[in-house]
Amino acid sequence: MWNAIFSRLPEWVEPVAEYVLQTGLKNTLIIASTSVVLALVVGVVLGTLLTVRFLPVQAAIRLYIEVWRGLPIIVTIFLLYFALPTLADELHFQALSLDTMRAAILGLALWGSAQIAEATRGAVQSIPKEQHEAAAALGFGWVGRHVNVILPQALRRLLPPLVGLSVGVIQNSTLAAIIGVPEVLETAQRSTNRLAVPTVDPATLTIEGGDSHALEIYLGVFVLFFLISFPLTRLAAFLERRLVQ
Amino acid sequence: MNVLASFDWSYIWEHREVLFEGLKVTLKLAAIGIAGAFAVGLLLGAARAYRIPVISQLAAIYVELIRGTPILVQIFLIAYGLPRASKALQFDFFTVACVALILWGGAFNTENFRAGFEAVPSRYREAAYALGFGPFRTFLNISLPIGGRIALPSSINTYISVFKNTALMTAISVEELTNVARQSIDLDFRTWEMISVLAVTYLTLVWTMSALIRVLERRLALPEEA
Numbered sequence: 042m043w044n045a046i047f048s049r050l051p052e053w054v055e056p057v058a059e060y061v062l063q064t065g066l067k068n069t070l071i072i073a074s075t076s077v078v079l080a081l082v083v084g085v086v087l088g089t090l091l092t093v094r095f096l097p098v099q100a101a102i103r104l105y106i107e108v109w110r111g112l113p114i115i116v117t118i119f120l121l122y123f124a125l126p127t128l129a130d131e132l133h134f135q136a137l138s139l140d141t142m143r144a145a146i147l148g149l150a151l152w153g154s155a156q157i158a159e160a161t162r163g164a165v166q167s168i169p170k171e172q173h174e175a176a177a178a179l180g181f182g183w184v185g186r187h188v189n190v191i192l193p194q195a196l197r198r199l200l201p202p203l204v205g206l207s208v209g210v211i212q213n214s215t216l217a218a219i220i221g222v223p224e225v226l227e228t229a230q231r232s233t234n235r236l237a238v239p240t241v242d243p244a245t246l247t248i249e250g251g252d253s254h255a256l257e258i259y260l261g262v263f264v265l266f267f268l269i270s271f272p273l274t275r276l277a278a279f280l281e282r283r284l285v286q
Numbered sequence: 287m288n289v290l291a292s293f294d295w296s297y298i299w300e301h302r303e304v305l306f307e308g309l310k311v312t313l314k315l316a317a318i319g320i321a322g323a324f325a326v327g328l329l330l331g332a333a334r335a336y337r338i339p340v341i342s343q344l345a346a347i348y349v350e351l352i353r354g355t356p357i358l359v360q361i362f363l364i365a366y367g368l369p370r371a372s373k374a375l376q377f378d379f380f381t382v383a384c385v386a387l388i389l390w391g392g393a394f395n396t397e398n399f400r401a402g403f404e405a406v407p408s409r410y411r412e413a414a415y416a417l418g419f420g421p422f423r424t425f426l427n428i429s430l431p432i433g434g435r436i437a438l439p440s441s442i443n444t445y446i447s448v449f450k451n452t453a454l455m456t457a458i459s460v461e462e463l464t465n466v467a468r469q470s471i472d473l474d475f476r477t478w479e480m481i482s483v484l485a486v487t488y489l490t491l492v493w494t495m496s497a498l499i500r501v502l503e504r505r506l507a508l509p510e511e512a
Contacts, residue, residue, distance in 0.1 A: 108485075111492040113453035116464060116484050123468075124477045212356035219358075219457050226359060233366065256370035259363040263355050270354040 053254060057232040061262070065228030072146050072224060073211040079150035080210070081203065084157025085196075089187055091162045102158065109155040115216050118148035122220050145217035145224075149210050156209075160202040164195035198284060204277040208270050215266075229262045297476045298483055305483060308466030315380075315462060316449040319387030323448055326388060327395020327441065328434075332425065334396060335403035335433075345396055352393035358454055361386045365458045383455040383462075391448040395441050402437025403429050435506045442499045446492055453488070463487060 047055045091102045109117065122144035129137035139147065168191050176190040218227035232254075239251030298305075330345040332338075352360065364386055369376035377385070406429050414424040456465035467480040 107493065108489065111489045111496075112485060113450040113464070113488055115453050115456065116481070116488060119464070119468065120481050120485065123471055124481045127475075127477050215356040215358040216454070219454075226356070226362065230362065253366070253370065256363075256367040259359065259367040262359050263363055266356055266359055267351065267354040271350065274354065 053236055054257075057229075057236070057254075057258060058261075060232060061225055061228045061258075061265075064223055065225040066265070068142070068217075068222060069211065069214050069224040072142065072149065072214045072217055072222070073207070076146045076149035076153055076214075077203075077207050077210050079146070080153025080157050080206065083150070083154035085161050085192070085199075087154065088158040088161025089165055089192065091158060092165045106155040106158050109151040110159075112152075114148055114152050114213055115219060117151055118144055118216060118220060121147050141217065141220045141222045144220060145214065145222050148216075149213055152213070153206055153210055156206050157199075157203070160199055161195065164198040165191055167198060168194050201277050201281040201284060204273055204280060208273045208277070211269060211273075212266065225262055225265065229258050233258050293482075294476060294479055297474070297479045301470060304466050304470070305463070308461060308463035309487065311380075311461050312452050312463040315383055315387060315452040315455060315460070318384045319391055319448040319452065320445045322384070322388030323391025323395045323444060324441070326392025327399045327444075330392065330396040331399025331437070332403060332429075334400040335429075336425075349393045349396050352390055353397075357386065357390045357451055358457060360390065361454060361458060379455070379458045379460050382458060383452070383460045387448050387451060390451065391444055394444040394447070398437045398441040398444060399433070401440070402435075403433035405436045406433045432508065435508060438506060439499050439503050442495065442502070446495045449491065449495070450488070 047058075087102050087105065090098055091106075093099070112120075121139055122141060125144075126138040129135050165187075172190055172194065173186060176186040181189060214224055215226040217224050218230065221227065223231070234253070237251065237253035239248050241247070242249050330341070330348070333341040334345050336342075361382065364377075365379060365382045410428050410432065411424050414428045419427065452462055453464040455462050456468060459465060464484060467484050471477050471480050
């Protein structure tokens with residue numbers, strides 16, 4: 042089927058589509074899924090701890106949330122990619138020297154975890170205090186109470202914002218293009234740059250190409266992201282509505 | 287901690303002028319983006335809320351398209367894609383940045399204002415009609431002040447995002463703050479100094495704007511209905 046489609050399209054389309062979908066989309070999905078998982082784990086833990094009435098912990102988590110939510114994500118990514126490696130040299134701790142892919146993942150995860158932490162706090166606080174009391178009466182400690190009773194109920198309320206965040210992370214994963222990770226947008230840009238260079242056909246010695254096809258390629262990327270985001274935002278809205286009922 | 291010890295305050299001081307120029311471009315982009323997003327949001331939000339035929343449907347499609355795609359893709363499409371369609375659509379990158387910010391913020395603001403206008407109880411408008419107000423004056427004197435207040439917190443959130451999105455214009459080499467900082471990092475490798483300037487500047491402005499939301503929310507809150 043694909044061959045039938047590609048044979049009708051101009052010659053330049055197939056290699057571009059192959060590069061953007063096989064390399065670019067793969068990396069976009071790796072970046073997005075890894076950062077969503079990291080953000081979920083860190084965010085749920087921080088958000089739950091934020092409901093503990095202990096000022097130093099609350100202040101520290103508040104600061105974490107406000108910093109990573111307040112900075113433009115690209116500045117966070119620059120911090121991780123440009124500044125952190127200098128620290129790695131001085132501390133002789135090379136794990137801090139992140140490659141472009143890891144810097145992008147971590148930058149998105151920091152931003153996402155701040156959003157999830159805030160949402161988790163709200164979700165945990167929305168659970169009636171009788172649930173805490175009942176769990177305590179059954180002999181659960183703080184950890185057991187939260188893991189077995191409170192969080193399972195709170196996570197249900199967390200589902201719509203989590204789906205919404207996934208859309209945000211997928212869209213913002215394009216920022217990785219700015220530091221050169223070959224995700225969808227970067228592979229698209231490289232394709233336009235490659236096509237813009239004219240080539241000489243050795244057989245006929247005629248100049249070919251030299252057209253970037255930027256409009257078609259970026260429109261394709263636009264449509265691709267829309268096809269991913271639209272169903273997910275619909276899903277988030279559906280989950281939200283089901284929760285209200 | 288050597289990084290802290292070697293932190294060169296004078297480097298920042300020596301670069302205060304370029305950094306300030308960058309900040310001015312950032313603020314200019316933000317001001318244009320926010321003003322445009324306000325205008326677009328107000329008009330299309332009203333068209334959506336009052337179901338003005340054709341415009342309402344087109345606005346809905348516009349909102350979905352913008353919200354469903356990354357802003358960086360929109361920027362690239364406007365900067366590199368549109369000029370391929372027609373020479374008339376070739377703009378300098380500062381203009382591209384403004385257009386992208388307005389389109390993006392406008393889409394989010396359309397939803398903010400739509401929700402705000404729809405939250406105005408219809409009996410208020412009915413009362414205005416009963417007093418002999420026409421549709422336009424009803425909008426101007428009833429729906430706008432009340433709905434606009436309801437929409438204010440969420441629309442300021444959108445303006446904060448518009449401000450943060452100006453940093454993305456570094457990708458199309460507009461000389462805004464983030465780009466200025468990155469260029470000097472490329473030259474002198476005083477990484478921490480420049481990243482600190484960025485972080486402090488953005489956080490100060492973003493936190494000020496969020497504090498503003500809280501103040502406005504309290505001061506502009508509608509009196510509780512009995």
